[in-house]
Every structure is written in C-alpha cells, then in structure tokens.
Amino acid sequence: MENGLTIAEVSKRANVSRGMLSKIENGLTSPSLEKLEQLANALGVTLSRLFHDYDTPKSGAQYVRGGEGMEVVRRGTKSGHTYNLLAYDTGPKKLFEPFLISLDEESEVFDPFEHAGTEFIYMLEGKLEYTVGDQRYILEPGDSLTFDAEQPHRPEAKLQMPIRYLAIIYYDSLDDFNQE
Structure with a gap:
C-alpha cells in the first residue's frame, strides 16, 4: 500500500x-x-x-498525569507521608518502582528502612536531612542521593517545608522485587 x-x-x-x-x-x-x-x-x-515492527508493543510508554499517580501504602508509611507510585502494571519483569514522596508538617518520624535493591532520590522541593547507614546528608532541590537500599536509611529531619522528592527503587532481579 x-x-x-x-x-x-x-x-x-x-x-x-x-x-x-x-x-x-x-x-x-x-x-x-x-x-x-x-x-x-x-x-x-x-x-x-x-520484520522491523514485528512483535513490537503498540505503546511502549505509560503516561501518568500530574497528581494522578496511584497512592500506595508502603511498609513503614506513617501519618503525613504520601507515596504516589508513578509507574505500575508494567508486566512480569518489573524491576523498578518510582515514587513521588510528599512530607507535611504532621509527618511522623520514619523508622529506618532496609530493603533489596538500589535507591535513587532526587529532591524537588524543601530541605531534608536524610540518613543512610551512619552518614547524614542535607538534601535541597536539585540534589540527588543513590545508595544500596539494604543499608538502614530514612528521612531524619524536615528542615524546610513542604518537602517533595522522587525515590526510585531499582531491583537487581525479579526475586528482589517479589520480596518487597
């Protein structure tokens, strides 16, 4: 044709x-x-x-409009902590989870997290003291932090509100994801 x-x-x-x-x-x-x-x-x-388009998915993207990420409760979620999952239902080989995390004035203190994978944090708004292992980092907009998520880690102190950051957890294997 x-x-x-x-x-x-x-x-x-x-x-x-x-x-x-x-x-x-x-x-x-x-x-x-x-x-x-x-x-x-x-x-x-x-x-x-x-064969160029043979067996190619018709849509290789997942679009989530601003403010419409699926709100989820993760292990350790406390009052005043909002987790919006920004990608989901990506099939059996899902190896990462991207979250938009918001903390407000009433946010309770986190217990330390420890889980499989590598975590990447990108600060969008506010100022936050974040602990990984025995190190403390001051995160401001534009800052990023990457670490082995099997180390104890958590937001330590809210220094300037409102606080919003991206947290992307990459799992080394499907087995790591299924353990979460």
Whole structure:
C-alpha cells in the first residue's frame, strides 16, 4: 500500500503466485527465507525491514498525569507521608518502582528502612536531612542521593517545608522485587 502496488503487481515482481502471496500475508503458510527475500525486493525494502515492527508493543510508554499517580501504602508509611507510585502494571519483569514522596508538617518520624535493591532520590522541593547507614546528608532541590537500599536509611529531619522528592527503587532481579 505504501508503494501504491496491487497484490497482482507484487506477485508478479516477486515471482510468487497470488494465492501463495495471500497465504503468506494471512499467516496461513510459512515462506522460505528465499521467498521472503523475493518479496522484500519486490517491495523495494530490505529483508530486515519486513520484520522491523514485528512483535513490537503498540505503546511502549505509560503516561501518568500530574497528581494522578496511584497512592500506595508502603511498609513503614506513617501519618503525613504520601507515596504516589508513578509507574505500575508494567508486566512480569518489573524491576523498578518510582515514587513521588510528599512530607507535611504532621509527618511522623520514619523508622529506618532496609530493603533489596538500589535507591535513587532526587529532591524537588524543601530541605531534608536524610540518613543512610551512619552518614547524614542535607538534601535541597536539585540534589540527588543513590545508595544500596539494604543499608538502614530514612528521612531524619524536615528542615524546610513542604518537602517533595522522587525515590526510585531499582531491583537487581525479579526475586528482589517479589520480596518487597
């Protein structure tokens, strides 16, 4: 169709009967590599181009509008802590979880977290003292922090409100994710 060719013209150019071409097109027969190459040549494309979009998901993106991330309760969630999961239902090989975390004036103190994976934090708003292991970090907008999440870690002190940050947990394997 892209080249303005009819089935009869492709059939003639590829030296393949119209019946056979119809069977190939409808998946009723498996053509040889030689036949596929003849068809590609008749269409003026490479053999690899014939398979370019084969088995490609129609939409490879997940769009979550601002303020519409799924609110979740994670182990250790306290009053005044809001977790919005920004990607979900991504299939059986889900290896990361991105959260938008908001803390307000009434936010309770966190107990230390320890879980599988690597965690990345990116500060969006406010000022926060964050502890990883025995180290303390002051996080301000634009700052980031990456660490092995099996170390004890937590927001230690709210220094300037409101506080919002991204926390992305990357799991090294599917087994790590399933343990959460």
